[in-house]
Amino acid sequence: MLKVQWRFMLWCESALWISSGVVMQGYDVVAGGQLAALPQFQKKFGHLQTDGSYLIPAHYLSAWNSITPACEIISSFIFVPLLERFGRKPGILVAAFISVGGIFLQQLADNWKVHLAGRGINGIAVGMMFTISPLWVGETCQPELRGFFLCFFNTSIVFGQFAMLDFQVTALTILTPQCRQWWLPVVSMYTFPIILLSGWLFFPESPYWLIRQGKIAKSRESLKVVYGINDVSFYDLEINRMQEEIRVTRLLHGDLDSNHHWRICGINFSAEVDCFRGTNLRRTLTAIFAASAQQMIGASFVIGYATYFLKLIGINDYFNASVALYVLMLLASMAAFPLTEIVGRRSLIVGSQFVLCFLLLLIGIMGCIPNRTKASTGIIAFIYVWAIIYQISIGATGFVLASEIATMRLRGATQGMVTISNAIWGLIMQFTIPYMINPDTGNLGGKVGFIFLGTGLMAAIGGFFLFPETKGISPEKLDELFFHKVKPRHFKQKAKETPHIAIGEVKADTNGVNF
Secondary structure, X not given: OOOOXXXXXXXXXXXXXXXXXXXXXXXXXXXHHHHOOOHHHHHHHOEEOOOOOEEOOHHHHHHHHHHHHHHHHHHHHHHHHHHHHHOOHHHHHHHHHHHHHHHHHHHHOOXXXXXXXXXXXXXXXXXXXXXXXXXXXXXXXXXXXXXXXXXXXXXXXXXXXXXXXXXXXXXXXXXXXXXXXXXXXXXHHHHHHHHHHHHHHHOOOOHHHHHHOXXXXXXXXXXXXXXXXXXXXXXXXXXXXXXXXXXXXXXXXXXXXXXXXXXXXXXEOHHHHHOOOHHHHHHHHHHHHHHHHHHHOOHHHXXXXXXXXXXXXXXXXXXXXXXXXXXXXXXXXXXXXHHHHHOOHHHHHHHHHHHHHHHHHHHHHHOOOOOHHHHHHHHHHHHHHHHHXXXXXXXXXXXXXXXXXXXXXXXXXXXXXXXXXXXXXXXXXXXXXXXHHOOOOOXXXXXXXXXXXXXXXXXXXXXXXXXXXXXXXXXXXXXXXXXXXXXXXXXXXXXXXXXXXXXXXXXXXXXXXXX
């Protein structure tokens, strides 16, 4: 199937086109914590200490790392309704130009506030692409490969994190101390908007969105660009499939475009409102929780601050240790591609979250050991194991579940809510972590594991009750299961047992109740 759809894979992943914006998100997440470990960056923005070293204050780090998710929240709230009005493609162009402006400010920054402004502006672009990328893949991809390609979404983030670290190692080993070592990682960020701009003219608009707008001919042309298959019947089948999904969705839930009650300045916000009505509320909260659980269980700490944290706890070769960590995470996230279709979404996530909590407990215990050398060795070992399990489970599969759980009609709005909620948790974590680990504030060391153990247990317990198994279940069947209020942990069994409900029966039974 992948051999036949090689062109679709090219647009999604191989050329890093639609995923380049997601790579940028991973790159940016790591940037704040990792740049802080570069000596020239510390000298540029830090304060001179009595021992001759430079220390970047915790409130600098907190501001730099929290400004991006804060701007993601604002941009997603404004931008998502515009996606339904203008389509997916124009937003990519806007995001690319905004990103260039943000990177330019970071490059020329003479003080920490200018660097902060640059990160904030780039954060707007990150929020836009973080919403568009999974939405376009989910709408365009054939159902049988949706889980596979949405797993690529997480791998793109990890690849961005690894690339950021690689540029830092290069800066340390090649550039002399007199050079601005931190310029190389910052300037390298231009790669992402350049990729987006270079292929934008040829990029196909979402065929699903075009069909919803009644532009069938343009949708067919878009599908030809996406797949490049010389078979007319293939495109007929794809268009018929999308038309049927849209027809059934409109019959069950009505037409968003006909709702004028929630229009503000000509922009229709009815999809965002409908996300929190009826059974849609349960689906939206599940999607939000699937993304939030990643932050609650410690992703920002392990991934965003790995290099800086390892340096603080006394790991001498902290950069190489970080490189090994990101290589392991990249390989683990790739292992999730087949596992998500073989094992399933819920099966990968639920049990693994409790294992991750146990590892956080062990990291916290190691942080209490007086012998710093032995404790540091144990902490880094547990971090490695944590990272592998995280990437195979909630790290990769959480995005799949969050995308699949929404109704087709509300997928764009739900993805926006996921981006916003993920950014809110990122804002909380990125703001507080520097105060937890920095020597001039909390200086918790490995004991920070206890903090994330608390939030991680909430994520694990909540996931047990909220996360359904969506593997092999069609959108129509998901509608039925949510309509019947089946418990998420019983979805797989009930999907086989529950007979299909005719559309007319559902319409009569709901009697105006919103899904």
